[in-house]
Amino acid sequence: MFNKDRLRIAKELRGLSNPEFAEKLGCSTSKVKQLLDVEREISENDQAIICKTLNLPLSFFTTEDTPKLLETDQVFYRSVARIKAQYRKSNEAYMLLAVEINKYLTKKFKLPVFHRPDLDVTESLGESHYAERMASELRSLWSLGNQPINNILSLCELKGIRVFRLPLEVKEIDALSFFDDESGSPFMFINNFKSAERTRFDCAHELGHVVMHTHNKHIRDEKDNRILETEADQFASEFLMPTDGFRATAPRYLSLDSMIKYKKTWRTSLKAINYKAHKLGYISDWVNRSNSMKINSLGYNINEPEETHRDESVMLPKIIGLLATQPDFDKQKMLNEIGISEYDFNELTFDSLTKLDVQKKKPKLRIVE
Template structure:
């Protein structure tokens, strides 16, 4: 039977209001309300129509084992600015990502998350708390002071599940949460912004995972703006260690030199300017002047000389291994997860699209 609760989640996944859903189905709003009524059964014809319209397999509607993570469980950059419809859509995608993770962990051994051995309790409230922890984590993970080649892949190797957000909503750069059921942290990146911004966002969410998920009271006791500021400070130091930044920065930091220098750390021009100002390498006046020029040239929207994008290395490799097995059936996998091929590719950095799935040879029989 089609699960009406799952139908509601599917509608939210596609960001549809009841009116939008009625238009897509070609029916009345009262019919939609009947379909969403948990006490009423949905007939077979309606089930097939809904499945086709929402581009979700029937198996999605039959399951009831997992629910989307709710707003208070998720780290958003600015909760107040995000429309409820957009939050619901992204939270529905967390359900699909968790189901993908469950499927993959049954098939292959994925890196498990081990919480870094950082004495966070002693650092709370201290000056430069976030920067200190970022530096400590770099040492713990043996990263030295060198630029991080692929921050997404690094997180994956440390047992953090990284997915791509299919929705291009400017108010949502990224989000993260800790899944208690699987013991895995999840990061979701929105990749419609620059590659440099996506790197910063990934390190920002890593900061949340390291600093703010060990104790749930932190979410209650601290203002969201404080948490976000700490995550920004963590990200800046994690991607651009202060000692190395000082050692390698050009003697004269003009805006043109900064555009060239940002290629070392693969961070945004604004991030380089902010770090240089914070460390006293440029004056208040130069900082303000640079920001005005960055905005006037449109570099705050379109990053100058954009770097290559960090993407998942693990997910395409896993899919390549699975697809190489003679018994692998792509449609069976998607049906087990309860996801469309398009949603799977969107979430997993096009991992299915990047591999060649061998076609099964048809069996020939001799007719007598």
């Protein structure tokens, strides 16, 4: 049976309205409505056209179970009000694919298990210095000291957080996270279209949500959401740049030029360094405002000066590499079992299959006698 609910999800995944879907299929809008009608069957020919048009295997549509889309208030967005419904629905459909990938991989391997850190999380919103204290305590629990974090994305993976890439390059959706009750794992999604420094901050921001906010299931309004977002930003700043470590290593004179050099220590943005320096009293209110205006005028708020290297997923490419060593491994069989295209799999898993193919094509050195 061709699952009509899954067809609707697939249409949302590609961000298509009924007229847009009809245009891609080369048919009328009324025909699309017939395809979506649960009472009508879809011919094998139409099924093949739909699969090709939406770039999804037939197995995606013939799976009996219908995954339930997440409720919007289950997901930590920066600002729901600023996100077009089309983008939000598409992202939430991609989340379902990520959950399916995780289900498949956990059947094959014993992945790191998430253990909620033993932190004194509070039910109240906006408590002074709460986020910074949580970041400091988590660093202590994870034995990170006051040193810079080399690869925060890999660190999150190691702690049982499932990290995926968001395929859509939508500036209103920097990153997002949610807790999957079925698997007991937090999921984190980050974008790679911003600078490496901003992506590291996004990862730390979502980690803040995971450890501080996912225990609380109450429905959030826009005011609550703003408070939680501020707390996640404060957490990220302290987690990436612990105050004691910042004080111990900061240059005596913090000009913009010296900040550009100093930001390489923590691999954070120039804007984040300026914010931290002002918060700790290293620069005055006037210098902070002046620096902020100069950062914006030079375009450094978008194009990071002397950008650092990008943090990479370690777990996903390694798992796919291990899968590929098994005698019965078949890439297409895996994709069909998950119900995903190779393109979508690569988009979500940081090009893990592409990297696998590159490794296979590397020439082997031989000694010629």
